Amino acid sequence: MIAIIGAGPAGLSAAAAATRRGEEVIIIDSSSQLGGQYWRHLPSARNDSHSLHYDFSKAQKLFDELLSQPLLTRYSNSQVWQAEKCGDQFHLYILRNGVEEKVVADKVILATGAYDRTIPFPGWTFPGVMTPGAAQAMLKGHGVLVGKKVVIAGTGPFILPVATGLAESGAEIVGLFEFNNPFRWIFNLHGLLLNPSRIAEAFYYLKKLQKHRVKIEFGKKVESATRSSAVVDGTEIECDVIAVGWGFAPDVTLAGILGAQLGVDSDGTVIVKVDRRQETNILGLFAAGEATGIGGSTLSMIEGRIAGGGRGGLSRWRAQVFANGLKKVYPVPSILTKNLPEETIICRCEEVTRGQICTSIDELGAQSARTAKLFTRAGMGLCQGRVCGRNVSEIVADHLVQKVSDSERIAGGQRPLAAPISLGELGDGLAKKF
Amino acid sequence: MISFTFNNQKIEAIEGMTIAAAIFSTGEKVLRQTRFGGDDRSIFCGIGICWDCVVTVDGVINQRACLIQVSDGMVVTS
Amino acid sequence: MKSPDAIVIGAGIAGASCALALTNAGLTVLVLDRGPVAGGTTGAGEGNILVSDKDPGPELTLALRSRDLWFDMQSDVGDHFELEAKGGIVVARHDEKPLKDFAAKQRAAGVDVQEVGDRELHELEPFLTPEITSGVFYPQDSQCQPMLAAAHVLRAVRLRGGQVITGATVKAIDTSGGRVQGVQSDKGNFSSPIIINATGTWAGDIATMAGSHLPIAPRKGFILVTAPAPKLIHHKVYDSDYVANVASSDADLQTSTVVEGTRAGTILIGASRERIGFDGRMNVDILRRLAAQATSLFPILRDIQLLRAYRGFRPYAPDHLPVIGEDSLIQGLWHSAGHEGAGIGLAPGSAHLITAQIIGKTPFMDPAPFSPKRFQAGAA
Ligand SMILES: Cc1cc2nc3c(=O)[nH]c(=O)nc-3n(C[C@H](O)[C@H](O)[C@H](O)COP(=O)(O)OP(=O)(O)OC[C@H]3O[C@@H](n4cnc5c(N)ncnc54)[C@H](O)[C@@H]3O)c2cc1C
Ligand SMILES: Cc1cc2nc3c(=O)[nH]c(=O)nc-3n(C[C@H](O)[C@H](O)[C@H](O)COP(=O)(O)OP(=O)(O)OC[C@H]3O[C@@H](n4cnc5c(N)ncnc54)[C@H](O)[C@@H]3O)c2cc1C
Numbered sequence: 001m002i003a004i005i006g007a008g009p010a011g012l013s014a015a016a017a018a019t020r021r022g023e024e025v026i027i028i029d030s031s032s033q034l035g036g037q038y039w040r041h042l043p044s045a046r047n048d049s050h051s052l053h054y055d056f057s058k059a060q061k062l063f064d065e066l067l068s069q070p071l072l073t074r075y076s077n078s079q080v081w082q083a084e085k086c087g088d089q090f091h092l093y094i095l096r097n098g099v100e101e102k103v104v105a106d107k108v109i110l111a112t113g114a115y116d117r118t119i120p121f122p123g124w125t126f127p128g129v130m131t132p133g134a135a136q137a138m139l140k141g142h143g144v145l146v147g148k149k150v151v152i153a154g155t156g157p158f159i160l161p162v163a164t165g166l167a168e169s170g171a172e173i174v175g176l177f178e179f180n181n182p183f184r185w186i187f188n189l190h191g192l193l194l195n196p197s198r199i200a201e202a203f204y205y206l207k208k209l210q211k212h213r214v215k216i217e218f219g220k221k222v223e224s225a226t227r228s229s230a231v232v233d234g235t236e237i238e239c240d241v242i243a244v245g246w247g248f249a250p251d252v253t254l255a256g257i258l259g260a261q262l263g264v265d266s267d268g269t270v271i272v273k274v275d276r277r278q279e280t281n282i283l284g285l286f287a288a289g290e291a292t293g294i295g296g297s298t299l300s301m302i303e304g305r306i307a308g309g310g311r312g313g314l315s316r317w318r319a320q321v322f323a324n325g326l327k328k329v330y331p332v333p334s335i336l337t338k339n340l341p342e343e344t345i346i347c348r349c350e351e352v353t354r355g356q357i358c359t360s361i362d363e364l365g366a367q368s369a370r371t372a373k374l375f376t377r378a379g380m381g382l383c384q385g386r387v388c389g390r391n392v393s394e395i396v397a398d399h400l401v402q403k404v405s406d407s408e409r410i411a412g413g414q415r416p417l418a419a420p421i422s423l424g425e426l427g428d429g430l431a432k433k434f
Numbered sequence: 435m436i437s438f439t440f441n442n443q444k445i446e447a448i449e450g451m452t453i454a455a456a457i458f459s460t461g462e463k464v465l466r467q468t469r470f471g472g473d474d475r476s477i478f479c480g481i482g483i484c485w486d487c488v489v490t491v492d493g494v495i496n497q498r499a500c501l502i503q504v505s506d507g508m509v510v511t512s
Numbered sequence: 513m514k515s516p517d518a519i520v521i522g523a524g525i526a527g528a529s530c531a532l533a534l535t536n537a538g539l540t541v542l543v544l545d546r547g548p549v550a551g552g553t554t555g556a557g558e559g560n561i562l563v564s565d566k567d568p569g570p571e572l573t574l575a576l577r578s579r580d581l582w583f584d585m586q587s588d589v590g591d592h593f594e595l596e597a598k599g600g601i602v603v604a605r606h607d608e609k610p611l612k613d614f615a616a617k618q619r620a621a622g623v624d625v626q627e628v629g630d631r632e633l634h635e636l637e638p639f640l641t642p643e644i645t646s647g648v649f650y651p652q653d654s655q656c657q658p659m660l661a662a663a664h665v666l667r668a669v670r671l672r673g674g675q676v677i678t679g680a681t682v683k684a685i686d687t688s689g690g691r692v693q694g695v696q697s698d699k700g701n702f703s704s705p706i707i708i709n710a711t712g713t714w715a716g717d718i719a720t721m722a723g724s725h726l727p728i729a730p731r732k733g734f735i736l737v738t739a740p741a742p743k744l745i746h747h748k749v750y751d752s753d754y755v756a757n758v759a760s761s762d763a764d765l766q767t768s769t770v771v772e773g774t775r776a777g778t779i780l781i782g783a784s785r786e787r788i789g790f791d792g793r794m795n796v797d798i799l800r801r802l803a804a805q806a807t808s809l810f811p812i813l814r815d816i817q818l819l820r821a822y823r824g825f826r827p828y829a830p831d832h833l834p835v836i837g838e839d840s841l842i843q844g845l846w847h848s849a850g851h852e853g854a855g856i857g858l859a860p861g862s863a864h865l866i867t868a869q870i871i872g873k874t875p876f877m878d879p880a881p882f883s884p885k886r887f888q889a890g891a892a
Contacts, residue, residue, distance in 0.1 A: 030482065032450075032503070037481065043450035082796055093796065115483040127463040127476030134480025134500070142448075142455035146477075240463075251483075348478070348486055350776070351470045364663035365523075365549035367678050374555050374659040377776060382485035382496065382739055384820060387478075416821050420496075420739060423781075424814025427804030434796070469740060469777060494815045496739045 001026060002308075003092055003105035005080050005254060008036015009297040010289025010304035011111030012062045017308030019071040026103060027072060028094060030079040030419075033141075034063050036113055037133065038297040040140040052140050052165045054201055058301075075103075081419040083108075083258050085282065090258070093434065100425050102434045107284045109307045110255055110272065111300075114248035114290035117269070119336045120354075120391060122344050123225030124244075132162040132245040145171050147241030151230045153177035153222045154245040156330045157296075160205040162243060167212040174239050176209070177220040177232060180330050188325025194318045195298075221336075246332045249390070250291045256414040260285055264406045265293045267327045268390070270413035278307035295323030337394040346395060347388040349381020357392060358399050367400070369393040369408055384415050438508035440489075453499040453510055454480070454487050465489055465499050466512040516542040516675070518706035518870070519695055521682050521718055523547075524554035525658050525856050526848045527710030528665040529863035531674060532585065534708075537871050541674040542704070544697055546681035549666055550659040553712050553855065556824025558735060558780055559658045560748060560770070561857040564600045564650035567614075568621035570881040571833060575854065576622060577876055578861025579652055585661075585860050589668040593661035594775050600653030600748040601628070601636060603644045603809070615648045624652050639744050639812040653748055655772070658856045685722035685845070692722065692844040706870060708846045713827035715835070715849030719884075724841040727887050728850045730825035733783050734798050736806070739817040740777030748772040749809060769805035771813075779816065781806045783853065828852040829887070836862045836882035838869065840889075846870070847884050 002018050004011045007029035015027045035041060039059040042048035050056035066072055078096040085091075092103045116131035123129065132152060138144045149172045152163045163176050185192070192199060209216070222244055224231045230242045248269075252262055255272040260280035263273045272280060272287040279286050288307040289300035299319035306312040340346075342355030360366040360375040369392045372378060378392050379385030385392070389412040397404045437446050440457055447456035454477045457465065464474040465487050477500050478486040487499040490511045499510075518534050520527045523545035531541045545551070561579050566572040586595045604611040612627065619625040628636065630645040666676050680699035685692060685707065694703030709718045712728075719726035750770040770782045781802050799821055807813045829835055829850040839845040846869075848862045865882070868875035 030501070045450060046448065084796060115479055115481060118479075125473060125475065127465075127474050130476070130478050130480060134477050137480040137500070138455055138458060138477075142451050142459075144451075144455045144459045146458060348475075348484065351468055351473075360663075363667055364660075365666060365676060365678060366663075367548040371548040371551060371555075371659075374550060375663055380776075382488065382819065383483060387484045417818065420817035420819050422815055422817050423736075423738065423803040423807050426800055426818055427807050427814075429796075429800045430804050434800075495741060496817055 001105050002107045002109065003028065003090065003103055004109045004111060005029075005092070006036060006111035006113055006289065007031070007034045008111060008113050008289060008300065009038050010113070010300040010307075011036065011109070012066060013301040013304030014109045014111060014288055014308035015066055015072060016062055017305045017310030019066070019069045021309050023071065023309070025072050026075060026105070028075040028078045028080055028092070028103070030077065032076050034066070035059060037137070040137055042141070042143055046143070051168065054161065054204060079419045080254060081417055081421045083254055083418070085258055085285075088284065090284065093429075095419065095421060095425065098425070100421070100429055100432070100434075108258075108286065109304075110285070110287040110291055111289045111304055111307075112251040112254060112291045114250045114294060115386070116245040117247050117249045117332070117390070118244065118387060119246050119332070120340060120344050120346050121222060121224055121244075122341055125345050125348055126225055126227050128227070128240055129225050129242045129244070132159055132243040135166060135241065135243045136162050139165050139169055145169055146243075147239070148172060149174045149239040150241045150243060151175040151177070151222065151232070151237055151239045152243045153179070153220070153230075153232070155179045155332060156245065156247045157202070157326065158245065158247075160202070160209070163214060164205045164208045167214055168208060173212065173214045175230065175232060175237050176214050176216045177222070178216050178218050179221045179333070181218055184329045187328035188322065191322035191325030195322045198322065246336070247330060248290060248294045249386075250294065252291055252413045253415045253418045255280065255285075255287060255291065257416070257418060258282055258285055260287070262410045262413055264409050265327075266324065267294065267332070268409065269294060270409055278303055293323070294327075295319060296326075299323050334394060334398075337391055338398055346391055347376075347378035347381060349383055350377040352376045352378040354395060357395055361396060361399050366396070369396050369412065372396050385412060436504060436506040438504045438506070438510060440510045441512055447504045451504055453489060453491070453502050453504055456504050457499070515703045516540045517704065518542075518708060519544065519702055519704045520708040520710055521545070521695065522552070522710035522712060523549045523662065523666060523676060523678065524552045524710065524712055525550070525662045525859040526712065526851065526862060527708070528662040528669070529585070529859040530708050530710055530848055530866055531669045532589070532665050533860070533863035533867040534870070535669050535672050535674050536588070537867050541669060542702055543666060543669065543674065543676040544680045544682055544695065544699075544702075545678050548678050549676070550662040553824050553826065554658050554662050556822055557658060557826075557856060558770075558772075558782055559594070559656040559661070559856055560772075561654040561656060562600060562748075562854065563623050563652050564602055564618075564648075566854075568617050570877070571854075572618070572621055572623070573877050574858055574861045574865075574882075576652075577864075578858050579654060581860035581864060582654065582656065585665065589664050592664040594657040595654065595661075596656070597652065597654045598747055600650040600750070601633070601647050602650070602750055603633070603640070603647035605644060605751060608646060611648060623650065625650060637746060637749060639810050640749065641809060641811055644809070655748065656856065661856075682718065682721070685718065687722055687842055690841070690843055692842060705844050706846065707844060708848060708866065710848045712849055712855065713825050715827065715847060719839065719845075719847070722839070722842045722845050724839050724845065724888065726835060726847060726849070726884060727830055728827050728835070731828045731852065732823055733826055733853065734795070734802065734821055734823045735783060736781040736799060736802050736821050737819050738779040738781070738813070739819045741779060741816050742777075743773055744812055745771055745773040745779060745810065751805065751809065769802060769809060771806050771809055778819070779813065826852045827855070831886070834858060834862060834882055835884050835887070836865050837879055837884055840883070840885040
């Protein structure tokens with residue numbers, strides 16, 4: 001049996017490919033729905049016109065096929081919190097609606113996706129400051145507008161659909177700021193030539209934004225926030241939501257737990273290393289989608305299909321060229337973590353400031369993100385460094401006038417648990433003889 | 435529609451909504467205060483990664499408001 | 513730097529304590545560590561400073577003194593490492609007699625021991641399971657944050673003229689005529705007539721480099737860390753099985769629970785012990801056992817989430833006593849290592865034993881039981 005973790009574009013494509021080949025598949029996702037981040041939609045009881053999606057028909061086809069597929073078992077509201085390889089088999093420990101179950105599989109496909117990458121700035125902990133993904137998830141998943149007057153900023157193609165969705169749903173976009181210059185697309189002309197449909201997609205969003213009189217301003221970023229405004233380029237803009245994102249960070253936790261080789265991508269993110277068949281260095285362990293490098297939903301689907309045993313042809317290469325080009329168009333400049341005021345909170349969970357991190361280096365002998373963390377608790381809170389880990393590394397390295405090493409980045413992606421489990425549930429596993 | 439309370443305030447929600455979505459739909463953003471600084475916090479990543487939105491649900495602490503769906507009569511506190 | 517009076521290898525709690533004691537005695541000290549400060553076992557342990565788990569004998573004498581020296585160290589370098597005399601409570605689930613007999617022996621040895629009945633016990637720990645109706649309270653048991661302790665102690669050493677070089681791996685120990693001359697490291701060679709081996713689990717390697725030997729081996733331990741919670745647990749609470757485990761030589765896995773809250777709000781649950789070399793893998797079964805034991809002591813913890821688990825390797829000697837004193841084969845080589853699961857608690861006491869002997873003062877206790885000689889006899 002094949003276990004697929006994650007029911008986004010990658011996981012669903014893998015499930016379709018594998019079941020078409022007659023394999024028995026179980027697909028496990030922490031959400032109540034199929035679709036992952038990209039295809040998030042309203043619950044079936046609510047009528048969703050899918051007007052917020054660029055092209056939902058692909059998703060609908062996959063959902064329909066898989067929901068009537070007898071070879072597929074679906075575990076929703078199910079989070080894999082721990083995994084082990086025992087002999088040739090994988091043991092997955094799953095919290096299904098809060099109760100632990102064990103699933104044994106011969107092959108595992110990790111399609112765990114990514115989350116928004118964020119970088120601190122003064123005021124970024126105020127309620128109303130959030131990631132573009134959060135604004136998108138509230139809108140697509142619940143039809144809830146996060147605010148009335150919204151500033152959207154950061155970098156990357158993703159801020160366009162978010163701005164479009166919010167504007168179409170009635171929010172006033174009081175500022176849309178892309179930090180990188182559009183002329184940088186020169187670095188991805190070959191990607192565009194190989195993937196011309198992407199041009200149409202971009203114009204789709206730009207036209208809609210124009211309709212709502214939303215202008216993109218380039219080269220600017222949110223410098224700071226107050227409870228009711230954003231400061232951009234020295235100007236205060238009144239708003240009730242500021243959505244800032246700097247691309248995505250892959251979720252590699254389970255791959256790390258299973259001992260798969262991790263690597264560092266050209267954008268500095270930690271990724272799962274895979275071969276041409278999307279297999280990791282651990283026999284029988286595959287990975288697909290954002291977890292193997294940020295590349296968008298098209299590439300995720302192709303990788304998923306290959307991991308599920310289907311064919312990729314040249315399509316993966318084409319999509320990869322585009323994805324690699326995007327990283328050159330939308331780099332995240334290292335300047336962002338430099339020169340932050342001392343009192344800026346870096347670790348949101350444990351409320352650790354930049355000043356405290358620097359003091360741990362200057363006075364206590366911290367020499368790496370790991371020791372800075374031991375001394376300050378940065379990264380030791382509920383999110384286990386998923387949000388601040390990379391920023392702490394950058395700040396420590398900057399303060400020591402060094403570069404963050406690949407091994408430190410990879411160590412930052414290693415976590416002993418993929419999700420928290422209550423002590424009661426954990427202990428009860430003894431009686432269940434897992 | 436179902437209803438639940440958030441800090442003793444009754445809130446109506448559509449079935450299937452998360453706690454955070456239901457609270458945001460009333461216009462409220464503040465979900466909790468931090469342990470050390472007492473600062474207001476809300477949702478941040480919106481997908482269960484950052485744990486900034488944690489609330490107490492029916493007496494159980496540290497529950498992510500952006501993931502947990504509301505149920506009728508649920509008691510949510512900061 | 514001109515040649516230091518002493519070189520300390522290891523910037524964990526053992527090395528830091530030695531460096532401070534020697535500095536305060538007027539010696540100039542150089543501390544070398546291949547990693548950062550507190551990057552070894554000191555960065556992977558809990559901060560228990562316990563007298564309650566030790567049988568009367570030399571280790572208890574050392575522990576009692578060392579516990580007081582922790583508070584002296586705090587007055588000396590400042591209140592920076594969350595030192596707190598929070599007290600320990602030991603309970604017995606099945607048979608209380610061994611626990612009470614043990615307590616009586618300890619009282620005779622000078623430990624502050626208070627037997628507590630049902631009501632008092634649950635006043636001390638309101639969330640302890642009602643199934644347990646009596647226990648023993650040890651007000652002297654204390655706690656610190658060991659990483660911050662090592663860091664702040666070494667900061668004081670630097671401010672007082674000592675030097676700390678991190679990222680410097682010691683590759684060789686120079687000796688001549690049975691005496692140490694200095695060390696070779698990848699950040700340079702340093703000479704000194706006194707070398708303190710405070711490399712914990714790796715102390716055997718340093719002894720070998722100097723031409724001596726020391727049988728220190730790793731013993732793996734796990735600690736569970738929960739999500740932050742309101743104050744539910746007020747002391748360190750443990751099952752008396754733990755005491756039996758600490759003194760055991762059985763190589764199989766043993767688990768017993770120690771539950772305690774920290775200032776940061778997280779709850780720590782330790783400590784499993786197994787002796788399987790440096791195998792760092794996570795073992796889900798151990799996590800389950802620790803969780804089951806902790807929730808049976810404190811049912812309220814059932815709803816508290818496990819956030820992470822970490823493991824470390826306790827340095828231990830075959831007889832479970834630390835190795836503190838001058839090498840019997842190589843002069844000028846001193847060891848403070850092999851403290852097993854008590855290295856935090858015993859660090860300042862060990863530092864004082866060594867410093868007193870180096871500067872020719874009478875130590876507060878007879879150091880002979882800890883001498884490395886016991887493993888080096890027939891080897892010369
Ligand atoms: C919040 C957010 C919103 C986004 N919205 C858009 C958008 O509107 N348009 C767009 O083009 N791109 C969007 N993206 C980008 C998105 O990452 C990709 O385009 C696409 O969704 C990637 O597909 P995937 O299958 O690799 O991963 P995902 O779609 O992210 O799917 C991964 C799935 O794995 C599940 N999972 C992870 N770990 C576990 C575990 N341990 N146990 C169980 N389940 C687990 C997750 O719950 C998730 O459902 C968004 C990204 C984020 C973070
Ligand atoms: C899970 C667990 C829980 C624990 N709980 C407690 C507790 O509650 N209370 C308690 O008292 N004890 C506890 N301990 C034990 C305690 O942590 C150790 O006994 C103590 O930290 C040992 O300190 P150390 O300074 O001797 O060793 P370490 O902290 O390991 O320091 C040795 C240093 O030597 C350095 N080194 C090694 N080789 C070289 C070389 N060749 N060159 C340069 N440097 C080198 C290393 O980098 C390291 O930094 C626990 C241990 C574990 C694993």
